[in-house]
Amino acid sequence: MSAELKSQLVAEAEAIGFDLCRVCRPDAVPQVPAGLSGFLEAGHHGQMGWLAERTHWRSDPATLWPEARSVIMLGESYTPKHDPCDVHGMTDRGAISVYAQNRDYHDIVKKRLKRLARWLIAQTGDVTQVKVFVDTAPVPEKPLGQAAGLGWQGKHTNLVSRDLGSWFFIGSVFTTVDLPVDAAEQDHCGRCRACLDACPTDAFPAPNQIDARRCISYLTIEHHGPVDEALRPLMGNRIYGCDDCLAACPWNKFAVEASEMRYHARDDLTAPKLAELAALDDAAFRTFFSGSPIKRIGRNRFVRNVLYAIGNSGDMALAPQAERLMQDADETVSDAARWALKRLSDVANGQA
Ligand code: B12
Ligand code: SF4
Numbered sequence: 447m448s449a450e451l452k453s454q455l456v457a458e459a460e461a462i463g464f465d466l467c468r469v470c471r472p473d474a475v476p477q478v479p480a481g482l483s484g485f486l487e488a489g490h491h492g493q494m495g496w497l498a499e500r501t502h503w504r505s506d507p508a509t510l511w512p513e514a515r516s517v518i519m520l521g522e523s524y525t526p527k528h529d530p531c532d533v534h535g536m537t538d539r540g541a542i543s544v545y546a547q548n549r550d551y552h553d554i555v556k557k558r559l560k561r562l563a564r565w566l567i568a569q570t571g572d573v574t575q576v577k578v579f580v581d582t583a584p585v586p587e588k589p590l591g592q593a594a595g596l597g598w599q600g601k602h603t604n605l606v607s608r609d610l611g612s613w614f615f616i617g618s619v620f621t622t623v624d625l626p627v628d629a630a631e632q633d634h635c636g637r638c639r640a641c642l643d644a645c646p647t648d649a650f651p652a653p654n655q656i657d658a659r660r661c662i663s664y665l666t667i668e669h670h671g672p673v674d675e676a677l678r679p680l681m682g683n684r685i686y687g688c689d690d691c692l693a694a695c696p697w698n699k700f701a702v703e704a705s706e707m708r709y710h711a712r713d714d715l716t717a718p719k720l721a722e723l724a725a726l727d728d729a730a731f732r733t734f735f736s737g738s739p740i741k742r743i744g745r746n747r748f749v750r751n752v753l754y755a756i757g758n759s760g761d762m763a764l765a766p767q768a769e770r771l772m773q774d775a776d777e778t779v780s781d782a783a784r785w786a787l788k789r790l791s792d793v794a795n796g797q798a
């Protein structure tokens with residue numbers, strides 16, 4: 447296929463709203479099987495059992511769809527206007543990670559991927575086949591993104607781009623069209639270790655490796671049931687996801703604010719009041735987080751997270767919220783409420 451189609455594709459991706467568009471072959475990531483099996487054998491996936499399923503596809507995208515000839519890798523910036531770590535000092539407020547402060551990116555990126563896929567079919571004829579993926583499929587998005595040259599897997603394990611820093615989502619279009627490929631990106635971390643040092647829970651056993659069981663993003667979003675008591679104090683006021691390792695990366699200084707307004711923070715989600723969040727019942731939770739990725743974790747897990755933050759706040763004015771939830775019908779919520787009250791009183795008595 448012609449280089450002309452490729453350059454039209456890149457222009458179309460940009461017109462649709464993507465910031466990066468590059469191409470690799472489906473078999474361009476031979477290192478993934480060893481990395482994935484090391485991660486799984488060490489148990490670093492915790493309760494994310496789905497990562498240990500369909501590993502033949504997650505390890506080798508060429509087997510996911512053998513007819514595919516090219517993988518178009520797309521990057522979409524969500525660089526915030528504000529410093530996401532500012533809220534950590536506001537102990538009566540909760541910290542929600544940047545990607546979740548407004549609309550769910552899965553919906554936005556998927557629509558754009560489908561538009562690009564339709565455009566490709568229109569250019570190349572009905573014989574062209576496409577499949578689009580963002581996040582939820584067994585596709586090793588970061589290694590494929592590096593192979594196509596979107597960025598490199600930094601020591602925090604996510605892709606870093608020289609232009610977009612750490613703040614971008616990844617999507618892919620697998621296609622039967624044989625497109626010219628781009629060069630892979632090289633590692634530009636050098637001796638930097640800012641992300642490793644910034645992690646509040648020491649979740650990196652080594653550079654480029656993460657133990658998700660210690661990661662606040664995993665603990666607040668994926669982990670069900672009570673969180674290990676030793677980790678709760680380290681979570682601070684982070685109630686959904688975590689950005690500390692991303693925010694620490696010096697490459698972010700080249701990132702410009704995202705042009706997609708639906709990623710910029712809702713006013714009521716930049717520093718929401720813990721007292722108000724703890725009061726949400728099921729119906730109010732679903733209304734408040736309509737269209738947000740946070741809705742997916744449900745009221746109980748969310749309120750559990752809010753209670754850990756209340757426990758860490760050192761603010762006795764929040765004690766009545768925890769007291770009220772000690773009788774909650776959900777056992778994980780009532781456990782979190784008891785823990786929060788004890789921690790508040792321990793801190794007040796100088797015992798923590
Ligand atoms: C599972 C998952 C998580 C888990 C596990 C995180 C992880 N790093 O794997 C949890 C819940 C913790 C998580 C958190 C976050 N996630 Co997430 N997550 C995923 C998901 C669904 C799968 C990732 C995966 O396959 N992990 C398994 C491990 C084994 O894969 P890996 O990280 O590529 O690991 C490789 C290296 O460790 C390497 N390796 C192993 N040993 C060694 C040794 C050396 C020396 C080297 C060089 C390499 C190496 O081999 C492995 C295989 O290639 C992807 C979407 C997708 N389908 O890919 C999104 C994805 C990675 N997440 C994303 C985001 C945005 C986040 C958060 C920032 C959200 C937040 N703010 O809370 C955090 C960041 C935390 C972090 N530092 O990673 C984005 C990242 C975008 C980007 N620019 O890279 C993705 C791509 C979703 C998307 N479509 O945009 N996530
Ligand atoms: S997201 Fe937060 S807890 Fe997870 S590895 Fe990064 S800094 Fe550590």
Ligand code: SF4
Binds near residue numbers: 696
């Ligand atoms: S903070 Fe430093 S080590 Fe971490 S990803 Fe960025 S450049 Fe690499």
